[in-house]
Amino acid sequence: MDHGFVSRHATGDWEKALITGNGRQGALVYGGPGGPGGLDRGPGDLRVTFSHERLFLPVTEPLPPPSTASALPGLRASLYGGRPREAAERVVELAAGEHPGYATTRWIDPLVPSATLAFVPLSASGDYRRACDFATGLVTQEWGEARQEVFVSRPADVVVIRYSGAGGSLRLAPIEEEPPVPIRFARSTGPGRLLLEAEFTAPWPGAIRGYTVECRVVGGSEPRADGLVIDGEALVLARTVIHGSGPGPIDEVLPDFDVLLREHAAVHGELFARSSIRLGRRTEAGGVGVVGSVVRVDAEEAVTRLVEAGRYAVICSSGQLPPTLQGVWSGTYSPPWCSGFTLDGNLASAVAGLAVTGAPELMTPVFDLLEAKLADFRENARRLYGCRGILVPAHMSTHGLHNHFGPVWCLTFWTAGAGWLARLYYDYYAHTGDLAFLRDRAWPFMVETALFYEDFLAGNGDFVPSYSPENTPAGGDSQACVNATMDVAVARDVLRNLVHAGGLLGTDHARWRRLLDRLPDYRIAPTGELAEWIGATGFRTGDAGGPGADGPAGPGADNHAHRHASHLYPLWYERDPAFADPRLEAAAALAVRRRLEWWRGSDSDEMAFGLVQLGLAAAALGLAEEAYETVTLLATRYWREENLVSTHNRDAIFNVDVCGGLPAVVAAMLVRSSLPASGYGRLDLLPALPREWPYGEAHGLVVRGGRVERLTWEPGRAEAVITAWTPLLVTWGAQRARVLPGETVPLTFVGLDAKLTREQKV
Known part of the structure; x- marks a missing residue:
């Protein structure tokens, strides 16, 4: 796929799950065959663990701050x-x-999962494969003939899951872990329906009282003691609702996977496609002066992919x-x-x-x-x-x-x-x-x-x-x-x-x-x-x-x-x-x-975002190689290959702060902007470009005072299309050009000359 990745890594560890979400609801997608190299126990299953942005378990009563x-x-x-x-x-x-x-x-109340939906195929054998498409938010798992597709709709605020290729059983349950405070759970199963109710016992005012996870199953299904049995294909619409708030009944959501995916991808995909960064070296076939023909060597390809992975996680x-x-x-x-x-x-x-x-x-x-x-x-x-x-x-x-x-x-x-x-x-x-x-x-x-x-x-x-x-x-x-x-x-x-x-x-x-x-x-x-x-x-x-x-x-x-x-x-x-x-x-x-x-x-496994702080400072100072080193350390120490989600420590602690930080550092190396109190704002192009990125292109970078619609570069040459909402002084090295408010202007910087071709204004 153009944006995303494919893996054959099966895991029962939620921290290595593939992720998808709409900001309000989250879904961790993981599982696969059991045995050596697969899940930690049992024959295996395909799981989705649900979460909600407001599901903070009431553990610690808030107190007045000390009167010091x-x-x-x-x-x-x-x-x-x-x-x-x-x-x-x-x-x-x-x-x-x-x-x-x-x-x-005293600690704060923790963010906790709402439930896990587990699918056990009736006959499970064959190769395992999973994939995540950053452009649509669609995550898939395939195990032999069984196929599971998952996304979380932004327009409908619902987790959408399609099972196909093999029948099996569905079970909705809390995670298998003892909560720090009592939670009363009640589960029920009916025709085409799985329900989990959770009730909290927090005594203080303002604490949430519980939540409900509802799964509507569309397709042939039969209830059994702890879940449902489905035939070769079924659609599940799932939603976590915090008691006292939330959207309307899940039955109002159109039960059509393709329509829901198309509507979601239009919103999510538009956010994801607003900008792009490609880093690397020109192919021989590209010819001299052709910036767009780029082949990314290993390190630069990894950075490009992690910029996309990071943006995807933060959008979701x-x-x-x-x-x-x-x-x-x-x-x-x-x-x-x-x-x-x-x-x-x-x-x-x-x-x-x-x-x-x-x-x-x-x-x-x-x-x-x-x-x-x-x-x-x-x-x-x-x-x-x-x-x-x-x-x-x-x-x-x-x-x-x-x-x-x-x-x-x-x-x-x-x-x-x-x-x-x-x-x-x-x-x-x-x-x-x-x-x-x-x-x-x-x-x-x-x-x-x-x-x-x-x-x-x-x-x-x-x-x-x-x-x-x-x-x-x-x-x-x-x-x-x-x-x-x-x-x-x-x-x-x-x-x-x-x-x-x-x-x-x-x-x-x-x-x-x-x-x-x-x-x-x-x-x-x-x-x-x-x-x-x-x-x-x-x-x-x-x-x-x-x-x-x-x-x-x-x-x-x-x-x-x-x-x-x-x-x-x-x-x-x-x-x-x-x-x-x-x-x-x-x-x-x-x-x-x-x-x-x-x-x-x-040799410490210290937290990653300190490198983001160093990288932003290095880029602001024009320290290209130092900024590049922070990016390299982030990319090689603090990302899991299994799901392309960043970690707090080296290969430990699922944590998304670097998912936002690494793209910010890379962007700061390509554009530096400021908005002074009067006169022209300042936009510096490629202020901290390392020697490892001699060729590249970026689209849709928003800066203070305007927008870089397109930026391409190669040794001795840079081209940019700039839109300004305030007067901007655009620089490349010692060269200068001005863009006035309301203009979208192409700029070409070659050697010692800067050319502003206003007749090409778009």
């Missing part, structure tokens, strides 16, 4: 006095004193809510980190490629999720710090209250969450030009974020407490700190965007300019890298220092052996103007290389 606002002066004294662990432990002590539920770390798991850690899929009651929305890196990585690969509207579920939790975010800010505005937790699923923290992972000290998410709001505007969205949704969220900063910043402009996600300064004993670079960078970004947006909307923004001027400068470490910890405001760009060298409030010494690269935030989206300073730019480049040295030589 009155303790803030003491926390700051501990941090300024060089006692960061004391500050982190004090928060835990105060929380446990308020509520016994804080005596241990973007519904009314954005992807969780596991997208919209789950096969266990105890997923790692509860598979919620992890806001200190994972969610941002999962959605990083949506806008640039042509689907910015799939970002709106992020905003819908956040706006539904604004009251909780305000409560976090008020109780934790006595501030106006909003404070976003690092982990979230059914509520947005700040309940997850501890003496080591001092997450109440992380104040960058709302600001990072505010960048996603602003980036949606930057990629679409939607002024109504900027006014009605982005501006209010950014203002609430800035209100928190206005109240929270110490009198000298310090972020204290502060936190660089999950990293501890070298030689330190706590992750707590003063002025983590990420905290400063995120606030700078939000305030600059407020100033820009205020000018566009005619809204007073002078206060945000004044607040921006109060923020600390970035710091260059004594060893030359961009520092991850700035320290107190007495330390400025170029200052040396570390704990013990510059006093107890001195900045932490950098620790490059770490999976996050949070201090490179100023380069992930639009470059902070401070990096026009060659010294800071060189320091950032050295920071990228230092982290890459650790990744390159590490």
Whole structure:
């Protein structure tokens, strides 16, 4: 097939299942023959495990965030006095004193599966084959004469399954695993019908009470004690409905596989086809100067395929809510980190490629999720710090209250969450030009974020407490700190965007300019890298220092052996103007290389999205080979060949954040864009093109201020067709061309000449 893959790998492991989904409903498709190399037990079957984007099992009652606002002066004294662990432990002590539920770390409610539908052929023998078509969302399994076809319809919101070639039995049941809290299940079977009812016993208000999985079976079938027996062909329409919500009866769905697939493929396929990237080398048959005739060598073919696989997974798991850690899929009651929305890196990585690969509207579920939790975010800010505005937790699923923290992972000290998410709001505007969205949704969220900063910043402009996600300064004993670079960078970004947006909307923004001027400068470490910890405001760009060298409030010494690269935030989206300073730019480049040295030589199975952070920074700095190395590490360490879904660790933990992150890094190597406050926006073509990609083509990449309809390149030549909604200065190396709003213009860059052929305007 043109887009997708075929495999002969049979598995009983849901983490290696093929995936399909419509964002609201998910289906894991797996199974096959038993015995050596096949399933782990029994003669084998063909399975579909269902899930729903809102099926978070009520396990942990939400609590009010700890009221630590009155303790803030003491926390700051501990941090300024060089006692960061004391500050982190004090928060835990105060929380446990308020509520016994804080005596241990509190987790969020987990995303769980609803049921598994198993098909056992009456006579099972022969070869096994499975396939996934990215362009349609159709997944197939074939085992001898038995054939199973599965997709999840976007228009009808139903899982559609067709069995053909062999009769067999169908059984609908919960997964074979003990849930962490009691669930009452009831199963029933009737003519052409399988039903599973689940009832939860959560005592707190607002928790979901249960769900129903209904399977309508069309075709010859006979009930039996635990399921149905079907003849050689049957159609199953399945849906998980959360109690108290959901669509109408499943009987209203037209029972026609081909019609349903055609209607679904028109919607899903249009999303998938909006952009494409091909990387590689020209064939000999292509002739000199023919860019379109490309043969992809192994490494580049793998990257091209993984870009498609990643985009497919994120499209399939973007519904009314954005992807969780596991997208919209789950096969266990105890997923790692509860598979919620992890806001200190994972969610941002999962959605990083949506806008640039042509689907910015799939970002709106992020905003819908956040706006539904604004009251909780305000409560976090008020109780934790006595501030106006909003404070976003690092982990979230059914509520947005700040309940997850501890003496080591001092997450109440992380104040960058709302600001990072505010960048996603602003980036949606930057990629679409939607002024109504900027006014009605982005501006209010950014203002609430800035209100928190206005109240929270110490009198000298310090972020204290502060936190660089999950990293501890070298030689330190706590992750707590003063002025983590990420905290400063995120606030700078939000305030600059407020100033820009205020000018566009005619809204007073002078206060945000004044607040921006109060923020600390970035710091260059004594060893030359961009520092991850700035320290107190007495330390400025170029200052040396570390704990013990510059006093107890001195900045932490950098620790490059770490999976996050949070201090490179100023380069992930639009470059902070401070990096026009060659010294800071060189320091950032050295920071990228230092982290890459650790990744390159590490035998660790650490999480993958830190490589996304490094890749985006490298691309922004024009470090082509460094960016290429991050892509190579992602492609070779963090994808399963069995289903082309990314993993959190090396070959471990089904996780979709890199499915969005890898396409984002590849796109950032091909296009770099920014939207300044006035004048021309900037679009750089091929800013970080590695020598391994001398030829290639891309279509449908959306940039800040416009769209790259087509981009092709070969050594010494690049061609592009650009559409702009704001004035754009387009560059290729040292060459320049301008595209005005409303124009779609072909550009040709050859050698030292740039030619703008306006007579060919389309």
